[in-house]
Amino acid sequence: MIRFDNITYQYENALSPALADVSLEIQDGEFIAIVGHNGSGKSTLAKHINGLLLPSKGSVTVNGMDTKVEDNLLKIRQIVGMAFQNPDNQLVTTIVEEDVAFGPENLGVTPSEIRQRVDEALHAVGMTDYAEFAVHHLSGGQKQRIAIAGILALKPQVLVLDEASAMLDPSGRAELLSTVKQLHDQGMTVLMVTQYMDETVDCDRIVVMKGGKIVLTGTPSEVFQHTDILLQSNLVPPEAVAVRDSLKAMGYPLSDRALNAEQLSEELCPLL
Numbered sequence: 001m002i003r004f005d006n007i008t009y010q011y012e013n014a015l016s017p018a019l020a021d022v023s024l025e026i027q028d029g030e031f032i033a034i035v036g037h038n039g040s041g042k043s044t045l046a047k048h049i050n051g052l053l054l055p056s057k058g059s060v061t062v063n064g065m066d067t068k069v070e071d072n073l074l075k076i077r078q079i080v081g082m083a084f085q086n087p088d089n090q091l092v093t094t095i096v097e098e099d100v101a102f103g104p105e106n107l108g109v110t111p112s113e114i115r116q117r118v119d120e121a122l123h124a125v126g127m128t129d130y131a132e133f134a135v136h137h138l139s140g141g142q143k144q145r146i147a148i149a150g151i152l153a154l155k156p157q158v159l160v161l162d163e164a165s166a167m168l169d170p171s172g173r174a175e176l177l178s179t180v181k182q183l184h185d186q187g188m189t190v191l192m193v194t195q196y197m198d199e200t201v202d203c204d205r206i207v208v209m210k211g212g213k214i215v216l217t218g219t220p221s222e223v224f225q226h227t228d229i230l231l232q233s234n235l236v237p238p239e240a241v242a243v244r245d246s247l248k249a250m251g252y253p254l255s256d257r258a259l260n261a262e263q264l265s266e267e268l269c270p271l272l
């Protein structure tokens, strides 16, 4: 669905490229987490997906359409929806349902179709009861879910979240993550940039970036076996994985599949 072929990206005035010869293929329906320390190139990579940035070298294609071909950009941007860190910058009106309707209205969608899309989008993010609320009365997590509803109302096939949970409190983060997982369960392709390793344990694949390169990629259980590479990339594995590894070092026969507290306790309890 999305292909990065040997892309390099150089910001003007920067000494070294922000992305250096990155290749990555994302399948339809996949849930990918992109992790990496500040400045490793995650946002630069995300911005290439819908042509906000164009590669200095190499190519990015979405459903076979090259982002460098200007005629493709409108179509690509209908396929790929992007959510960013600060929900306040993404909400444009004062009432929840008006905000969700804003995008489709600008596309000239008919009023009855807009009504249906708004209802569906609010339902998808679990915010139906808030349709007539004032946006400024919502919590950060709720605002971010409304921002995502606004994207869903445009009917994208791919959702890109660039540290969308970074400004949220733990409960807001949990709400957002469960919304994203549900969307993925319903078939949405999701690419989630996050600083929080514990948010990545249920995704299909983790991509670890460092210094503009992909240094590791695999399923969560594969990636979390490489604590050395993670630590070299300034990333701390989820707490449950650290505890698991300490217990393994003490001789407990635990599998690499235990990635969160629940899975770990399921394996550990029979041993105790």
Ligand SMILES: Nc1ncnc2c1ncn2[C@@H]1O[C@H](COP(=O)(O)OP(=O)(O)O)[C@@H](O)[C@H]1O
Pocket (backbone or CB within 6 Å): 011, 012, 013, 014, 018, 036, 037, 038, 039, 040, 041, 042, 043, 044, 045
């Ligand atoms: N607009 C910009 N101009 C120059 N350099 C930039 C710009 N944006 C990011 N960079 C640099 O590109 C590299 C990658 O940044 P970024 O993609 O934002 O990383 P991340 O999202 O992983 O924190 C960093 O070295 C950063 O300083």
Ligand SMILES: [Mg+2]
Pocket (backbone or CB within 6 Å): 042, 043, 044, 162, 163
């Ligand atoms: Mg970033």
